[in-house]
Amino acid sequence: DGGITQSPKYLFRKEGQNVTLSCEQNLNHDAMYWYRQDPGQGLRLIYYSQIVNDFQKGDIAEGYSVSREKKESFPLTVTSAQKNPTAFYLCASRVRANQPQHFGDGTRLSIL
Amino acid sequence: QQPVQSPQAVILREGEDAVINCSSSKALYSVHWYRQKHGEAPVFLMILLKGGEQKGHEKISASFNEKKQQSSLYLTASQLSYSGTYFCGTPWRGDNAGNMLTFGGGTRLMVKP
Numbered sequence: 001d002g003g004i005t006q007s008p009k010y011l012f013r014k015e016g017q018n019v020t021l022s023c024e025q026n027l028n029h030d031a032m033y034w035y036r037q038d039p040g041q042g043l044r045l046i047y048y049s050q051i052v053n054d055f056q057k058g059d060i061a062e063g064y065s066v067s068r069e070k071k072e073s074f075p076l077t078v079t080s081a082q083k084n085p086t087a088f089y090l091c092a093s094r095v096r097a098n099q100p101q102h103f104g105d106g107t108r109l110s111i112l
Numbered sequence: 113q114q115p116v117q118s119p120q121a122v123i124l125r126e127g128e129d130a131v132i133n134c135s136s137s138k139a140l141y142s143v144h145w146y147r148q149k150h151g152e153a154p155v156f157l158m159i160l161l162k163g164g165e166q167k168g169h170e171k172i173s174a175s176f177n178e179k180k181q182q183s184s185l186y187l188t189a190s191q192l193s194y195s196g197t198y199f200c201g202t203p204w205r206g207d208n209a210g211n212m213l214t215f216g217g218g219t220r221l222m223v224k225p
Contacts, residue, residue: 031211033212040218041217041218042114042199042215042216042217042218043154043199043201043215044215045204045212045213045214048211048212050211056212058204058212059204059214090153090154097210097211098142098159098161098210099159100144100156100159101144101146101156101213102156103153103154103155104153105152105153106152106153
């Protein structure tokens with residue numbers, strides 16, 4: 001079955017540490033997204049990638065970095081510069097503009 | 113700038129109807145609706161494009177008034193499975209092509225037996 005796989009489901013970060021969240025899709029979608037969701041809040045866009053080796057910052061990109069070396073993969077690195085990383089992170093993809101975004105099951109990141 | 117949703121929360125009895133509104137301060141070319149259950153990923157409901165189309169999904173329908181820059185989601189004869197948080201998404205900043213979305217703060221819907 002096609003879908004989006006995020007891993008790990010839970011992740012803990014120590015102070016000063018960079019951590020990487022994985023996102024893989026086998027839907028053959030061009031566009032991929034990373035969102036952050038805080039408790040009781042909506043989704044905020046971190047990064048967007050339309051094609052391989054191209055990505056665009058969203059509203060809250062500071063302290064985060066991404067890469068898109070393969071169409072299927074869009075990993076997100078939460079750097080030590082992100083001082084408040086505790087949140088639910090969602091990865092999504094879509095086939096083209098104004099089509100549904102398909103979401104992964106998310107990764108919960110907490111600080112140790 | 114993110115769209116504004118109202119109400120923030122609503123509690124219904126099974127079989128009752130509800131309306132969720134989504135308003136934008138900017139011209140809208142499309143509105144996307146998603147539902148998220150607690151601790152899960154958002155699930156797509158429908159997309160409305162410029163032109164005032166009304167679309168449906170099960171007993172959930174929506175309208176899009178581009179002049180008023182708002183969309184409304186109508187849930188009729190609500191079922192327990194409708195419980196969750198509903199989000200509307202509108203084109204991010206100047207991205208009228210709909211490549212990127214900005215989401216509202218959500219409306220929490222609880223349906224009781």
